[in-house]
Amino acid sequence: MSEYHDFYVARLAERSTVPTLLCGHCQSILSPKRIFANEGENRYDLPCNTIGLCSADDCGAVNCCDDAMKGAEQQRCENRVAV
Structure with missing residues (x-):
């Protein structure tokens, strides 16, 4: 069973x-310093490859960042083409 019952996207x-x-919970900006691969000793029992921990007061949500990271990479590629 997962240590985290609730996680957000x-x-x-x-x-x-x-x-x-x-x-995905409070809409605060996720700090790049708190986004990491879901592997090794920091392994979370969640069905995603990239985890983001919210550092906003009164939140602390665990976020799955897979789709958002794919969108960010697509946005970066589009920006490179536009230049």
Whole structure:
């Protein structure tokens, strides 16, 4: 059984110049320092590859960042093409 019963799905901020991930619970910006691969000694028992921990006061939600990270990479690629 998972240690975390509830986790949220991070989303990519709309109309952001720099790809920015938002907490799926409180919509706060997820710090890049608190986004990491879901492997090794930091392994969370969640069905996703990338985890983001919200550092907002009164939140602390665990977020699955897989879809948001894919969207951010797509946004980066589109920005490179536009230049």
